[in-house]
Amino acid sequence: MTVRQVLRLGDPRLRQTSRDVTNFGTPELLAMIADMQDTMAACEGAGLAAPQIGVMRRVMIFGFEKLSRYPDAEPVPETTLINPQFQALDDHYESGWEGCLSVPGMRGLVRRHARIRYRGFDPHGKLIEREADGFHARVFQHEYDHLDGVLYPDRLEDPLKFGFIEELQAAGEL
Ligand code: NI
Numbered sequence: 001m002t003v004r005q006v007l008r009l010g011d012p013r014l015r016q017t018s019r020d021v022t023n024f025g026t027p028e029l030l031a032m033i034a035d036m037q038d039t040m041a042a043c044e045g046a047g048l049a050a051p052q053i054g055v056m057r058r059v060m061i062f063g064f065e066k067l068s069r070y071p072d073a074e075p076v077p078e079t080t081l082i083n084p085q086f087q088a089l090d091d092h093y094e095s096g097w098e099g100c101l102s103v104p105g106m107r108g109l110v111r112r113h114a115r116i117r118y119r120g121f122d123p124h125g126k127l128i129e130r131e132a133d134g135f136h137a138r139v140f141q142h143e144y145d146h147l148d149g150v151l152y153p154d155r156l157e158d159p160l161k162f163g164f165i166e167e168l169q170a171a172g173e174l
Pocket residue numbers: 099100101102142143146
C-alpha cells in the first residue's frame with residue numbers, strides 16, 4: 001500500500017475519459033484501490049477517482065466519518081464504486097462549495113443534482129445500489145465527473161464564486 005502522487009489541474013490525464021474495469025477482484029485492482037484509500041486518507045480527502053493517481057479506469061472511492069477539510073459535512077458511507085452510473089431522482093438542484101485534491105487550496109460553488117440514485121460494483125463485482133442526497137450525492141457526482149475528464153471548475157455556477165480558501169474565508173464567502 002502506497003500513498004500515490006495526486007495529479008493536479010493541467011495534467012492532461014485528468015482530462016481523459018476512463019475505461020470500464022473488466023476484471024474484478026484481481027490483485028492489481030485490489031492493490032490500486034488500497035493505494036487510492038491510502039492516498040485519500042493521507043490528503044484527508046472526501047473522495048478520490050482513479051484518474052487522479054494516473055489510472056484511467058472507472059473506479060472511485062469516497063466516504064468519511066469526520067473530515068477537517070469539510071468540518072460541516074455530514075458523514076458519508078465509506079464506499080468503493082467501480083463502473084458507476086447514476087440518475088437524478090427529480091429536477092431539484094443544490095449549490096455547494098467544492099474542493100478537489102487535484103485543485104489544492106481552492107474552492108468553488110457548484111450546482112449539483114440534489115437527489116440521485118447510483119449504482120456500481122464493489123471490488124469483487126458485487127452490485128451496490130443506493131439513493132443519496134446532500135453531501136453524499138455531491139461527492140458522488142464530483143468523483144463521477146473525474147471519470148469523464150471533468151473537474152469542478154468546469155461547472156462553476158459563477159466565476160466569481162471561485163478562489164483560494166483563505167481569501168474566500170477572509171471575504172466571508174466560506
Ligand atoms: Ni476531485
